[in-house]
Amino acid sequence: MQMPKRSWAAGLAVALASVGTPAFAEGPAPVKIAVPVFLSGPAVGAFGEPSKNAADLVIKAMNAGELPPPYNQKGLAGAPIEEKLVDEAGSTATVVTEFKNLVERDKVDVVVGYVSSASCVALAPVADELQVLTVIYACGTSRLFDDGSYKYVFRVSSSQTSDDVAAAHYLLAKYPDTKSFSGINPNYSWGQDNWRDFMLSMKALLPNAAVDKELFPKPFVGEFGAEISTLLAAGSPIIHSSLWGGDLETFVLQATARGLTEHSRLVLTVGEQILARQGKNVPDGSIIGGRGRHGMLATGNAVNQWFLANYKKQFNTAPNFPAYHMLSSLLGLKAAWEKAAAAKGGARPTTDEVAAAFTGLTFETAGGPVRMARGKGHQGIEEVAIGTYAYDKKTDQPTMHDLVTYPAECVNPPEGMTSADWLKQGMPGAKC
Amino acid sequence: MVGLAILVDGLIYASWLFIVAIGLTLIFGVMRVLNFAHGSLYAFGAYSSATAIGLYFDHGRPVVFGFLVMIAAALAVGFVIGLLLERLLLRRFFDKDEIVTALVTYAAFLILEDVLRLIWGAQGLVAPQPYRAVGMVTIGGLAVGVYDLMLVGLAIVLALAAWYSIQRTRFGRMLIAVLYDREAAAAFGINVTKVYLITFLIGSMLGALGGAVTAPRISVSPGIGVEVIVIAFAVIAIGGMSSIGGALTGALIVGFARALAVHLAPTLDLFVVYVVMTIVLVFRPYGLWGSAVTRKI
Numbered sequence: 216m217q218m219p220k221r222s223w224a225a226g227l228a229v230a231l232a233s234v235g236t237p238a239f240a241e242g243p244a245p246v247k248i249a250v251p252v253f254l255s256g257p258a259v260g261a262f263g264e265p266s267k268n269a270a271d272l273v274i275k276a277m278n279a280g281e282l283p284p285p286y287n288q289k290g291l292a293g294a295p296i297e298e299k300l301v302d303e304a305g306s307t308a309t310v311v312t313e314f315k316n317l318v319e320r321d322k323v324d325v326v327v328g329y330v331s332s333a334s335c336v337a338l339a340p341v342a343d344e345l346q347v348l349t350v351i352y353a354c355g356t357s358r359l360f361d362d363g364s365y366k367y368v369f370r371v372s373s374s375q376t377s378d379d380v381a382a383a384h385y386l387l388a389k390y391p392d393t394k395s396f397s398g399i400n401p402n403y404s405w406g407q408d409n410w411r412d413f414m415l416s417m418k419a420l421l422p423n424a425a426v427d428k429e430l431f432p433k434p435f436v437g438e439f440g441a442e443i444s445t446l447l448a449a450g451s452p453i454i455h456s457s458l459w460g461g462d463l464e465t466f467v468l469q470a471t472a473r474g475l476t477e478h479s480r481l482v483l484t485v486g487e488q489i490l491a492r493q494g495k496n497v498p499d500g501s502i503i504g505g506r507g508r509h510g511m512l513a514t515g516n517a518v519n520q521w522f523l524a525n526y527k528k529q530f531n532t533a534p535n536f537p538a539y540h541m542l543s544s545l546l547g548l549k550a551a552w553e554k555a556a557a558a559k560g561g562a563r564p565t566t567d568e569v570a571a572a573f574t575g576l577t578f579e580t581a582g583g584p585v586r587m588a589r590g591k592g593h594q595g596i597e598e599v600a601i602g603t604y605a606y607d608k609k610t611d612q613p614t615m616h617d618l619v620t621y622p623a624e625c626v627n628p629p630e631g632m633t634s635a636d637w638l639k640q641g642m643p644g645a646k647c
Numbered sequence: 648m649v650g651l652a653i654l655v656d657g658l659i660y661a662s663w664l665f666i667v668a669i670g671l672t673l674i675f676g677v678m679r680v681l682n683f684a685h686g687s688l689y690a691f692g693a694y695s696s697a698t699a700i701g702l703y704f705d706h707g708r709p710v711v712f713g714f715l716v717m718i719a720a721a722l723a724v725g726f727v728i729g730l731l732l733e734r735l736l737l738r739r740f741f742d743k744d745e746i747v748t749a750l751v752t753y754a755a756f757l758i759l760e761d762v763l764r765l766i767w768g769a770q771g772l773v774a775p776q777p778y779r780a781v782g783m784v785t786i787g788g789l790a791v792g793v794y795d796l797m798l799v800g801l802a803i804v805l806a807l808a809a810w811y812s813i814q815r816t817r818f819g820r821m822l823i824a825v826l827y828d829r830e831a832a833a834a835f836g837i838n839v840t841k842v843y844l845i846t847f848l849i850g851s852m853l854g855a856l857g858g859a860v861t862a863p864r865i866s867v868s869p870g871i872g873v874e875v876i877v878i879a880f881a882v883i884a885i886g887g888m889s890s891i892g893g894a895l896t897g898a899l900i901v902g903f904a905r906a907l908a909v910h911l912a913p914t915l916d917l918f919v920v921y922v923v924m925t926i927v928l929v930f931r932p933y934g935l936w937g938s939a940v941t942r943k944i
Contacts, residue, residue: 257868435874493866
C-alpha cells in the first residue's frame with residue numbers, strides 16, 4: 216500500500232529530528248557564547264588557532280559533562296552552550312562594531328575572547344554599556360583595570376605586570392650580579408608596557424643594573440638585523456623580550472645564527488608559546504615565562520591532566536598559554552554561572568547575577584587557583600612560574616629546570632594600586 | 648663599531664628591500680598595474696621555499712643543491728600563479744583604469760591569502776638550515792651572517808641582470824617601447840600582449856624569489872605578505888614607480904634610514920621610512936627617478 220506523500224514527509228521530519236538529538240533536547244535554553252579570536256592575520260598561528268582549538272574542545276566537553284570535578288556538570292548549570300566563533304582581526308573600530316553586532320544582532324549571552332590589548336581597552340566600556348557579560352581571555356595590558364572600572368567585564372588571566380615582575384625576581388635569585396640589561400619589545404602598547412614594568416621591577420630589585428639598549432621594532436616586519444647588531448655591540452648579559460608568535464621565532468632564529476645568545480641570556484616572558492613547536496631553535500639557558508602557570512609550567516592537577524591529554528589527542532600538539540587562557544576563562548565563566556544558578560535553586564541566572572557571582576570568585580584552573588582579587592573583583596590573579604630552558608637532544612623534547620613559582624601576591628599589585636604606581640614605589644605590600 | 652654596523656645593516660636591509668621590490672617595479676613600469684598580489688607571490692615563494700628546505704635538508708643532502716632547490720621551488724610557484732593571474736584575471740582589465748586593475752590585484756591578494764592558509768595551515772614554518780649552514784663572519788668586530796651578505800650579492804646580480812636585459816637585449820628594447828607608449832609599440836608590430844605576459848611572469852617569479860630567499864631567516868607565518876607590500880610600495884614610491892634604478896635608490900635610502908634609526912634613535916624606527924617617503928614626495932611627487940606621465944583622456 217502506498218502511504219500518502221504527507222505522511223512520508225511527516226515521518227521523515229520526525230526521523231531527522233530525532234537523529235543526533237543533543238542530550239539537552241528537552242532541557243534549558245542554550246547559552247550563546249561568542250568566542251572572538253584571531254582567525255586570520257599574523258596572530259592566528261600563535262594565538263588564534265590554539266585558542267579556537269581550546270574553545271572547541273572545552274565547550275564540547277562541558278556540554279557532555281566530561282570535565283573533571285568540580286566542572287563536571289553538563290553545560291552551564293545544565294544549559295547547553297552554543298559556541299559562535301568570530302574573527303577578532305581588523306581595526307579597533309571594526310572590532311567594536313563586530314562586538315555590537317554580536318550583542319544586538321546575534322543576541323549572544325556571553326562573550327569570551329579578545330587578545331589584542333587595544334581591542335580590550337576599546338570594547339570594555341561598550342560591554343558595560345550593552346550590559347553583556349564579557350570575559351577577556353588573553354589580552355595582557357594592565358591598563359584594562361588600572362584605567363577603568365566595569366560591571367560586566369572580567370579578565371581571568373593576570374596582566375603582563377606579573378610576567379615582568381616574576382622575571383626580575385628570577386634574575387635576582389639566579390643572577391644577582393647582573394650589571395646591565397637591554398630590551399627588545401614590539402612597538403605597541405603590549406611591548407611598551409612590558410618593558411616599562413620590567414625596567415621598574417629591575418630598578419626595585421636590582422638597582423645597580425643599568426639599562427643598555429631599549430629597542431622597539433615594528434611588529435610583524437620579520438627583520439631584526441639592525442637590532443641584533445645593536446645588541447651585539449651593547450654586550451648586555453641579559454636581554455628582555457616580550458616578542459611573540461612569528462616575531463619571537465624570527466628573532467630567536469636570527470639571534471642564535473649571529474651568536475647573540477652566546478654572550479647574552481634571553482629573558483622571554485612569553486617564550487612558552489613557541490616551545491612545543493620550535494623548542495630545538497630556542498637557545499639553552501633562556502629564561503622562559505608563560506603568562507602564569509601554563510604549558511610546561513603548569514601544575515599536575517586534574518584539570519591540567521585532562522586538558523593536556525585531550526588537547527594532544529585531538530590536535531596532535533601540546534597546548535600553549537593562549538589555549539590555557541581560553542580554558543581558564545571558560546572555567547571561570549562556568550564556576551560563576553553555576554554559583555549564580557545554585558543561589559537560585561538551579562534556575563537560569565540573569566547576567567547581573569552571574570556578574571555578581573563572578574566578582575571576587577576563586578576557582579581552580581590548570582595553573583592552580585585563580586582569585587578575582589583586583590579590579591574590584593573583576594581581575595584575576597594567579598601564581599606565575601618561570602624557569603630556565605634546555606632542549607634535551609636525547610629525547611628530542613623541550614625541558615625546563617630551576618623552576619620557581621611566585622605567589623600571586625608577590626607579582627601583582629594590591630587592589631587599588633595601578634601597576635605603574637606599585638612598581639615605582641618599589642612594590643609595597645608584595646608577599647613573596 | 649656603530650658606524651660600521653649602520654653601514655652593514657643598512658646595506659643588507661637595502662638589498663633585501665630591492666630583491667622584494669624589483670618585481671613590483673617591473674610590473675608597474677611596463678604594465679601600469681599596481682600589483683597588490685605581489686605580497687601573496689612573496690608569501691607563496693616563502694612557504695614553497697620553506698617546505699622545499701624541510702624536505703631536502705631533512706635527508707642530509709649537500710647544502711649547495713639545497714639553495715637551488717629552494718629557489719627553484721619558489722620560481723615554479725611564482726610562474727604558475729603569475730600565469731594564472733595574468734591569463735585568467737588581469738588580461739581582462741588591461742584596457743580599464745589603473746584603479747580598477749589595482750582593485751582586482753587586491754582582491755586576488757585577499758583570495759590568495761586564504762588559499763595559502765588552506766594549503767599550509769595557520770602555524771608558521773621555520774626552515775633555518777641554509778641560514779645556519781653558511782655560518783657567520785666577523786667584520787670589524789661585528790658578527791654578520793654569511794647568508795645576509797649573500798643577499799647583498801644577489802641584489803647586485805639582479806640589478807645588473809635587470810640593467811643588461813633592459814638596455815642590451817631585444818626584449819628589453821621592446822619593453823621600453825611598451826613602457827613609453829603601448830599603442831605606438833603595437834603599431835610598430837610589437838606583440839604587446841606577449842610582452843605583458845612575459846613581464847608579469849618575470850615580476851611574479853621575482854616576487855616569489857624574494858620570499859624564497861627570506862624564508863630561511865624568518866618564521867614563515869600568515870600575514871607576511873601584508874607587511875612586505877607596505878614596505879615595497881614605500882620603496883618604489885621613493886625611487887620612482889617605473890624605474891629599476893629608482894627601486895634600487897629607494898631601497899638604499901630606506902635601508903640606511905632604518906639602520907640609522909635603530910642604532911641611534913630606536914623610537915623613530917616605527918615611522919622613519921614613511922617620514923623619508925613623505926619628504927621625498929613633497930619635493931619629488933613622482934619619486935626621485937620618476938617623471939610626470941601624460942595622461943590620455
